[in-house]
Amino acid sequence: MTPSVTGLKLKQGSRVLEVQFDNGDHFVLACELLRVCSPSAEVHGHGKPVLVTNKREVNIVKIEPVGNYAVKLVFDDGHDSGLYSWKVLHEMGRNQEALWADYLARLKAAKASREPMIPLKVQFFDPDQS
Template identity: 45%
Template sequence: MAGLTKGAPTPEDITVHGQSKVLEVTFSDGASFRIPFELMRVYSPSAEVQGHGPGQETLQTGMREVTLVGLEPVGNYGVQPTFSDGHSTGIFTWDYLYFLGSQEPKLWADYEARLAAAGVDRDAPMPGKAAHGCGSH
């Protein structure tokens, strides 16, 4: 099954906390994570964010206030969130949500390092969507 490691923990409970802007996920192995919407948005597994190969990632900024406006199940292996900025193409598998939750401190550090390397502020607005022209390879 796509994106599901055999024997991997599966979510037993998923709660969207709009006020605190976190997705709370409790897994079958007892682990529980409160994954910030901003982290989910910055690390969205979509092509729009990840690009089409290593080094093709688009650094996401200005996502501190992003919220979840929808969360659709995808088969029985993941969810597809719709964010308040209109982004809705990322499918978050259970494995990926577990990865985001369990690696959150490292992921924040990586994000901060990428921002610093690019010389941009975390709260800078994203450049216009036309700037990365996904279809023009």
């Protein structure tokens, strides 16, 4: 039987979500891990997971309860389609080292980055304006 969540504490400054379960388990999950391993169809695709990149600084902006079995996490990049059931959160907590190692390996294989995309403001030099 999956333990139930008895406490959620979002620490936006350190970008982590602390999750406490009724069996005594306690996990600290990085917002980045929660985002890149989202249980949403958008991330999992149709049987082939999509590699989510550039999320090192992603944060959770809102936690919405879904019945008494899950929460919907709203991220500051607009992602909000994954339902994090108590089972999903518990499994992520128990397996976060393996999930993280797999994610880093997939990033490396794809030559992708965790670093956020930086919007560039390009200014062109106009020789007639000098």
